[in-house]
Amino acid sequence: MSPPFRALPPEDQRPEAPPSRPGRMMPQDAPALLTTRAAASILTPDGELVSVVVRDAGAFLATLPPPLLVHGPATLRRLGLAPDAQPVPWFDLLELFLFVMPTRPVVPTPRGMALALGLSPPAVIEADYLVHLLETLHRQLQERAARAGTGAMLGLLPLLSRAGWAWAPFVESVLEAVPSRNRHPYEALRVWRRLPRWEETAQRPPPGSRPVSPAEARTRLAGILGQDAEIRPGQADYASAVSHALAPREGAGIPEIVLAEAGTGTGKTLGYIAPASLWAEQNDGPVWISTYTRHLQRQIEQELHRLYPDARERRETVVLRKGRENYLCLLNMEDAVNTLASRPSPSPSALIGLSMLARWAEETEDGDLMGGDLPGWFGDIFGTSIAYGMADRRGECIHGACPHYQSCYVEHSIRRARQARLVIANHALVLSQASWTSLGRDEIPEEEQLPTRYFFDEGHHLPEAADSAFSLSLSGLEAAELRRWLLGAEGSRSRARGLRRRLEDLVATMPTLEAPLDAILNAAHALPAPGWLGRLHGGDDAPQASVPDLIVNPSESFFLALRTHLEARRTTHDRGTARIDQSECDLRPVSDALIAATQPFDTALRRLLTPLETLVERLKALLSDPDDALEAAQRLRIEAMIRALRRRAIVRVQGWIAMLDTVLDDTESGQGDAFIDIVRSEYVPGRAGETDVGLHRHWRDPTIPFASVMQGPAHGLLITSATLRDQTPAPAPGATLGATPGAGSESGAEASWIAAETRLGTQHFIKPPLRASLLSPFDYARQTRALIVTDVPQNDPDALASAYRLLFMAAQGGALGLFTAISRLRAVHERIAAPLEEAGIPLYAQHVDMMDNASLVDVFRTELHSCLLGTDAMRDGVDVPGQALRLVVFERTPWPRPDILHRERRRSLSPDDPRDYDDRLTRMRLRQAFGRLVRKADDRGVFVILDRRMPSRLLSAFPDGVAVERVSLSEAVTRIGSFLETPPSDPATGESA
CATH class of the missing domain: 3.40.50.300 (P-loop containing nucleotide triphosphate hydrolases)
Known part of the structure; x- marks a missing residue:
């Protein structure tokens, strides 16, 4: 971070900016803001560059106009400000970039934006550099205007101005926009035309x-x-x-x-x-x-x-x-x-x-x-x-x-x-x-x-x-989704289009479709109705669990019985290894209560299946009619509807009926079957405390x-x-x-x-x-080191976070931290983000930062001294060559998840030695993770596992020539620093380059 104050060039030496519009603030008059979780760099409207610790940044910003920044929501999170405290409308350079060049890729950081604009950013970027980015985008916008390629932008400006978009006056001044009186104000949004x-x-x-x-x-x-x-x-x-x-x-x-x-x-x-x-x-x-x-x-x-x-x-x-x-x-x-x-x-x-x-x-x-x-x-x-x-x-x-x-x-x-x-x-x-x-x-x-x-x-x-x-899954959400597909929104504000809307013009001209369509829509009411999830979990209108027959809807009765079956049969797993958002149990042996709730649901599904098949047959009959009355477009539409009915409804319902038959006929032992049937519950996103429950069928192989x-x-x-x-x-x-x-x-x-x-x-x-x-072709013995740290407690989040912080700082960034559990990833991120950023090492994390995985990898690749935390998706297929990735830290041995599916498959695929099956999968995961480390002939890096219990029989996962050492955390920190700081030796002579 720079000294607290630094002078800017005199006003007459700065590039010309567009004039301000009276009454509306323009970005060139705004303060510039660049933050880490440790400090904020602020360029005040008076031209002073100020460094403020995070805890004081919010109060300081409250005295200033809305700032110029990159990625407003991320900036807000780093400052620890509540959403309602955000300095709106801020001038987010990402918004302007998207408006000017909507399909050009840009990493959402100041350095990433500079590279996307063809600039060469300095090693250390502070708030004043955002002014340079603004000037470059200003020139890009001017060039667009000179090429007369601004029609779409001009069309959208009235709407954006009406909505209070901060950049609207700035863009209008550059494009010299004149409001159009001949177009509907929303016409610019109707891109399909x-x-x-x-x-x-x-x-x-x-x-x-x-x-x-x-x-x-x-x-x-x-x-x-x-x-x-x-x-x-x-x-x-x-x-x-x-x-x-x-x-x-x-x-x-x-x-x-x-x-x-x-x-x-x-x-x-x-x-x-x-x-x-x-x-x-x-x-x-x-x-x-x-x-x-x-x-x-x-x-x-x-x-x-x-x-x-x-x-x-x-x-x-x-x-x-x-x-x-x-x-x-x-x-x-x-x-x-x-x-x-x-x-x-x-x-x-x-x-x-x-x-x-x-x-x-x-x-x-x-x-x-x-x-x-x-x-x-x-x-x-x-x-x-x-x-x-x-x-x-x-x-x-x-x-x-x-x-x-x-x-x-x-x-x-x-x-x-x-x-x-x-x-x-x-x-x-x-x-x-x-x-x-x-x-x-x-x-x-x-x-x-x-x-x-x-x-x-x-x-x-x-x-x-x-x-x-x-x-195949027969869950409450899946069944409710089928009902929604058939019946539509049922009074909500949703845009769901039911089956009648899809077929209404065909039914008007082909009366033979009316009867099966009506039968389908009537039978669909047996599927979970809106609000079923609240009733399942004891809402105001939920019946007592002991009397499921009070639920008139047969599907809801079935899912309540399924949940009761799960509550009775599931076992408690170690939360350090099992998923905490999921629980499961075997279907067999099936309880009498579940069998009793299954029969009405099975009957209801068969009543739904029959008219679905009839509707498809009658649609197919229309296609086979020798009369050429059908136009080509109509014929294609009927063919598409037949496929949709089969894929979305018929095949699914047929599969559900087959699964219910298994429940009703509980005579199979479950050994040697082609399928594995599991009762499983999972948390529903956005519905805190509520879980979906379902019967899941997997192929054994x-x-x-x-x-x-x-x-x-x-x-x-x-x-x-x-x-x-x-x-x-x-x-x-x-x-x-x-x-x-x-x-x-x-x-x-x-x-x-x-x-x-x-x-x-x-x-x-x-x-x-x-x-x-x-x-x-890589010389792993020369280019890499592999260490197993032996003194980090497994179930101590503070100790785990401390280990990650020390290792990441030893490598001075460029580190990928891999986790086998999202909860531990979040716990470590919460503890180390601020101290790392105080040391100038930005930290990003999957399941924490609101970006997709590809964007996170792009940021990690661009910010050479940053660190990234991730799970399985970051372990496989991520290509980050060069200095951006020089350290991989795995938080523990990536054993297969000990769930029912794994238990049954290893029993089938490795009956003589189940442990060998586990070891093979684990070694392959380690190989995938190690493969992230070296992507080019001149890459160098260190692979670390924070699990003293990792058995030696897994070490063959590493390439030949890589000596794996068991060391203390302090030794690992020393070795990482010395290895990464030492120039690589020439493989031919053995001398340092």
């Missing part, structure tokens, strides 16, 4: 089957990398191995499969893009590249800039696909705009947030709200409901009946994918599509053309993704349905990751290729491959996979 419309194209012919040879894959990779690229040993071998997944399959249902493990630093993304892109070009067909998270999808997309540097070609060639719930729904936005316009005094915050969303919607490439080009900090600045409320998160899309169907972002992406070469998806979407395909061709929309080649990156997550995709649905459409599969296997003795350098192991081979490497194939489910396919293993 100005968006491009997609047009139908001819269906793409089936792709060819020409293979890609290993030599061709190597040549394409060399072309992508260029002559000056970093040479990565094994990358070309990897590309060569991947090409086998693109060979023609030998028979129906017999895809070519490659399991490829590529150590960190191999360059696997470009390694598989090379053969995939070549195959797509030669065969005029797409390759779908699937990864685990939205953040990783964007990372892969960024890599493709090297292959397709031209933005126009890249947009035509590469498409990023996600579930419909990730995108802006234009019909939802229309409803929100109309609702706001109908109010005599609309909420200023809602008006500003919706205006900013409209500003973004006109310039976004794909309308992706979750991890796309909408900033991850948008919800924190303007309210989470603005963005989340615009997405179709409840499956209410009416497809062809929507007036914005041809402008829909989702439909645009679907149609772009029809002509793309590479489609970047996620495991959840791919498995969902494949599962519906397995039910028949009727489930595939005409606009969807399924691929024949699938590349699964982060393949170690496939079992987890398959478990999520193929499990979720890779069985995965193999079943993939072997039909897939001609080739790649499953790749840095951690497909448990760590084994190192193979020879380069790739090792081969078929399945011989029956008599039981070497350590062979056993690890067998275990990997069992876990990933490739043994359920007809043809055995081809295996490839590529070693990491």
Whole structure:
């Protein structure tokens, strides 16, 4: 922090700023504010730079006008001010940045904004630098005005001015805005009227089957990398191995499969893009590249800039696909705009947030709200409901009946994918599509053309993704959501569109639909009614738990009995290892009370299922009518409605009935079954003290349905990751290729491959996979250290926080702290945030800072001396090369969660040695965490585990050559400091660089 006062340049030497409007404060007249949790740097209106401790900052700011700052809500939290004490309307530079450049990525810190604006920020940024950022944004706005690209901004200014947006006078003065008298004041928000419309194209012919040879894959990779690229040993071998997944399959249902493990630093993304892109070009067909998270999808997309540097070609060639719930729904936005316009005094915050969303919607490439080009900090600045409320998160899309169907972002992406070469998806979407395909061709929309080649990156997550995709939940929330989908909002202010609204114009012209529709809506009243959660938890109108028959609604009676069953059977877990927001118990043996409550609910679901099936049959009959009275749009709409009824209602209700049959017929032992049935309760977000309760069915081996649905459409599969296997003795350098192991081979490497194939489910396919293993090119013995700290008490949050603080300060930032429990993460953050920031080390945290994970990683990567706390999502797939990450601290050994699902699966997958199953999963998690540490050849770092109980048998998780030492906390602090301060030695000579 600087001295308390510092002079600024004289007034006549500062860049010219726009003139102030009388009566409205302008940002150039405002104080500038930059905070940490320890102190605030304030540039007063008089030009004095003042440093104030946090406890005095609030009182000091109260004497000043609203300040200029970056990220107002985060600033408020750091100052410890209550929401109603915020200096509104502040001048948040992020808001101005979003208004001027709505789709340009920007990290929400002063340094991040400087880099986004092409500036070179100083090593230490203080409040006066915000004036420089304002001047740069002022110039950017002037350049926009000179290019006459301000129509959308000018249209929104009257609304923003009316809402009291702090920046409105400033923007008006720059753009010399003149109020328009010819447009409705809300017309600027109706972006759907100005968006491009997609047009139908001819269906793409089936792709060819020409293979890609290993030599061709190597040549394409060399072309992508260029002559000056970093040479990565094994990358070309990897590309060569991947090409086998693109060979023609030998028979129906017999895809070519490659399991490829590529150590960190191999360059696997470009390694598989090379053969995939070549195959797509030669065969005029797409390759779908699937990864685990939205953040990783964007990372892969960024890599493709090297292959397709031209933005126009890249947009035509590469498409990023996600579930419909990730995108802006234009019909939802229309409803929100109309609702706001109908109010005599609309909420200023809602008006500003919706205006900013409209500003973004006109310039976004794909309308992706979750991890796309909408900033991850948008919800924190303007309210989470603005963005989340615009997405179709409840499956209410009416497809062809929507007036914005041809402008829909989702439909645009679907149609772009029809002509793309590479489609970047996620495991959840791919498995969902494949599962519906397995039910028949009727489930595939005409606009969807399924691929024949699938590349699964982060393949170690496939079992987890398959478990999520193929499990089934009969919970109060799920059942209430189905009721809402069928009946609509039922008198609330919600925009929910019920089944009658979706079908009303069809019913008016086709009377045969009326009877089954009425029967469905009547039967839907047996599902949980509005307010069910309060009744379940003893609200004013709740019956006594001892007389559940007083609840007329059969579903509510069932869920009350299910909760009683859970309360009686659950056991108390160690809160240090189990989730505190969840409890569970086995379904079997089923109590008499639960059986009694199940029968009426089972009957009610069957009464709902019958008219649903009748309605679908009558809709299908309309499509098969030889009369050509149906227009093409109407036909497409009916097809979409049939699919929606099957997916949202029929298949779900059929599954629920099957689960209830298990309750009613409690004759199975539960041993050796295909399914695991669990009763589970979970806290409901936003409803303190209330939990949802449900019956959950999981496949004992979720890779069985995965193999079943993939072997039909897939001609080739790649499953790749840095951690497909448990760590084994190192193979020879380069790739090792081969078929399945011989029956008599039981070497350590062979056993690890067998275990990997069992876990990933490739043994359920007809043809055995081809295996490839590529070693990491990094010299871990030289570049890393691994320490186990032996004197930090496990259940003492103060001691744990102290350890993190000392270790982070020893590394002077650049540290990632990993936790196995959110509660411990929050406890540590609360204790160390202020002292770290007093030392000049900013601290960010998942589940604390109101940003998505991708934004948090961007901040961490940008602020070189910051620290980040996170859980599983930060352990896997986070790529932070260089000095921004030089220390990883794991708070304890990441054992699998000791829940019922884990108990049953390890019993099935490792019956002879359950402990070995636990160890394998734990070693793979440690390998993933260690892999965050070194991402480039010149990276150096230290890995620390604060768990003296970590057994030595897990140490093989670390790369060969890494000596793991057990040390005290003080020794760890000393070793971290000395290792990171010592220049790296030359591997050839052993001398310091």
